[in-house]
Amino acid sequence: MREFVMGDIHGAHKAMVQCLERSGFDFENDLLIQVGDIVDGYPEAFECVEELLKVKNLIAIKGNHDDWFCEFNQTDFHPRYWTYGGKGTLISYLKIAGKEGIYFASGSGFKTALVASDIPYSHKKLFSEQQPYHIDKKKRCFVHGGFKRHIPFAQQEPTDFYWDRTLWTDALKSKENGVKSEAFEIATKFKEIYVGHTPTTKLGKDKPLKKYNIINMDTGAGHQGRLTIMDINSKEFWQSDPVSTLYPENYRDSA
Numbered sequence: 642m643r644e645f646v647m648g649d650i651h652g653a654h655k656a657m658v659q660c661l662e663r664s665g666f667d668f669e670n671d672l673l674i675q676v677g678d679i680v681d682g683y684p685e686a687f688e689c690v691e692e693l694l695k696v697k698n699l700i701a702i703k704g705n706h707d708d709w710f711c712e713f714n715q716t717d718f719h720p721r722y723w724t725y726g727g728k729g730t731l732i733s734y735l736k737i738a739g740k741e742g743i744y745f746a747s748g749s750g751f752k753t754a755l756v757a758s759d760i761p762y763s764h765k766k767l768f769s770e771q772q773p774y775h776i777d778k779k780k781r782c783f784v785h786g787g788f789k790r791h792i793p794f795a796q797q798e799p800t801d802f803y804w805d806r807t808l809w810t811d812a813l814k815s816k817e818n819g820v821k822s823e824a825f826e827i828a829t830k831f832k833e834i835y836v837g838h839t840p841t842t843k844l845g846k847d848k849p850l851k852k853y854n855i856i857n858m859d860t861g862a863g864h865q866g867r868l869t870i871m872d873i874n875s876k877e878f879w880q881s882d883p884v885s886t887l888y889p890e891n892y893r894d895s896a
Contacts, residue, residue: 651862654683654685704803725895773802840858
C-alpha cells in the first residue's frame with residue numbers, strides 16, 4: 642500500500658483525475674488522505690465526491706467549504722449564501738437534480754432551487770463523516786487549516802482545524818526572519834504536518850511548499866493553480882495541468 646495526500650480540490654474533477662492517473666493511484670489498495678475543501682470553485686463538485694467514493698482507503702479531512710456544505714445538507718440553509726465559490730457547487734448539484742440553470746428561487750433570504758433532499762445520501766454521509774484532523778502511527782498530522790501552535794493540540798477549538806492559518810503564516814514569517822527549526826516552537830510535537838487552506842499561489846508558487854516540518858498542499862486548484870497529490874513517504878508528487886486550462890474561461894466561481 643502506498644500512502645498519498647491530496648490538496649484542496651475545489652470542484653476541479655478534471656484536475657483530480659489527472660493527479661490520480663499520473664500518480665498511478667490504486668483505488669483498491671492505496672491510501673488517500675484528502676485535506677479538505679472538496680467543494681466550491683469549479684462546478685464539478687458532484688463528480689469529485691463520486692471519485693472519492695471509489696477510493697477504498699480514504700481519509701477525508703473537513704475543510705471550511707465542506708463544513709458549509711455539510712450545514713446545508715443538514716438544515717437546507719447555506720451559512721455563506723453560496724458565495725466564496727458556492728455557485729460552482731450549486732451548478733454541479735443542480736445539474737444532477739435536473740434543475741440546471743435555476744440558481745436562486747424568487748423571494749428573499751437567498752433561497753436556492755437546490756434543496757438538501759437533492760443531495761445523494763452517500764454524499765451527505767461523506768461530508769458528515771469528514772474528520773477534523775488525522776494523526777497516523779508515525780506522528781504525522783493532516784489538517785485542513787492548521788491550529789494555534791502555542792496551545793496543546795488537544796485544547797484547540799474545533800473550528801481552528803479548518804479555519805486557523807497561523808501555523809502556516811507563523812512558519813512563513815519565522816523562516817523569512819531566519820528562525821532555526823529548533824527555535825520554531827509548536828506545543829504538540831509532530832514529525833510532519835500537512836495543511837491546505839492557504840494557496841501557495843499567493844506566494845507565486847504552484848507547487849507544495851515546506852517550511853520547517855509543515856507541508857502546504859494547497860497549490861491553488863481553486864484558483865489559477867494546480868491540484869497536487871503526494872506520496873507521503875517518498876515525497877514524490879504529481880500535479881494536474883493548470884486548472885484554468887482544463888475548463889472554459891469564466892467556468893470558475895471564486896473559491
